[in-house]
Amino acid sequence: MNPTDDGSPSHGAGCWSRIGVTGDGSCELLTQHAHCRNCGEYAGAALQNLARAVDDGYLREWAEHFRAPETRDERLDSSSVVFRIGREWLALPTAMFVRIAPHTTPHRVPHRAAPGLRGVVNVGGRLYPCVSLAELLGIGEDGGESRQGRHTFARLLLVQWEERAYALPVADLHGIVRYAATRVLPPAATINKGLLRYLTGVLPEQDMRIGCLDAGLVGHQLARTLR
Incomplete structure (x- = not known):
């Protein structure tokens, strides 16, 4: 962990897995938010993940997925x-x-x-x-x-x-x-x-x-x- 100047654990990327609900639970903000998903740090990280750049392989994979014909099981009616x-x-x-x-x-x-x-x-x-x-x-x-x-x-x-x-x-x-x-x-x-x-x-x-x-x-x- 990277402590701040006053000795408290630092927030930032992945803090939920270090001091949050999936870490040691030492984050002082847990008393206010009860769960990391209610915290701005967690929401901000989610937005950054959605806005990340994607490579050509990722685009090709999803293009193939949506180009494939839809398969439906026959309903024996x-x-x-x-x-x-x-x-x-x-x-x-x-x-x-x-x-x-x-x-x-x-x-x-x-x-x-x-x-x-x-x-x-x-x-x-x-x-x-x-x-x-x-x-x-x-x-x-x-x-x-x-x-x-x-x-x-x-x-x-x-x-x-x-x-x-x-x-x-x-x-x-x-x-x-x-x-x-x-x-x-x-x-x-x-x-x-x-x-x-x-x-x-x-x-x-x-x-x-x-x-x-x-x-x-x-x-x-x-x-x-x-x-």
Whole structure:
């Protein structure tokens, strides 16, 4: 320490680490200010630090920082169940689904021949109207292959629209996919026109391009099969 003429410790650069709160606490000004950050010596040193000259390396480093593109984590704000009918990978919002069941042959309903209505199926002791999405969407049920390394199992998708549940037969089930809505692309004009009107967009996922179905339009068509 550098004492003043009267023997008291001197103030100046770094005095807070010598006689202040991070030093030996002998500064007489502590009784007035309680902490070095409330003292003019400390504030003056802070201003000098901010006003110091900077070198070219410092400027380059911060220029690179602010020039770099901003990175944002994708917010996974959407969730759909992905399935295959024929060659088409399609998806409906997860909120529509009641359960997934093994495929079973529907029993025809006498005097009911609405387009798409295949009959009724018994799942867990409850009857569900069985509706062909392929027929409603105008797509073929033949063709298509399972993804590599996976077995293909036909399934019944039990979905709810308003107060009615329906069974939808599909050729294969991929499962739930969570994704950011911003990843959904506009559907290409080359897509089958019958299917195109039911799509809200196309989701690229791994090696698939998944058609995201409009829940409202599909639900309306499901309801029409029972009128």
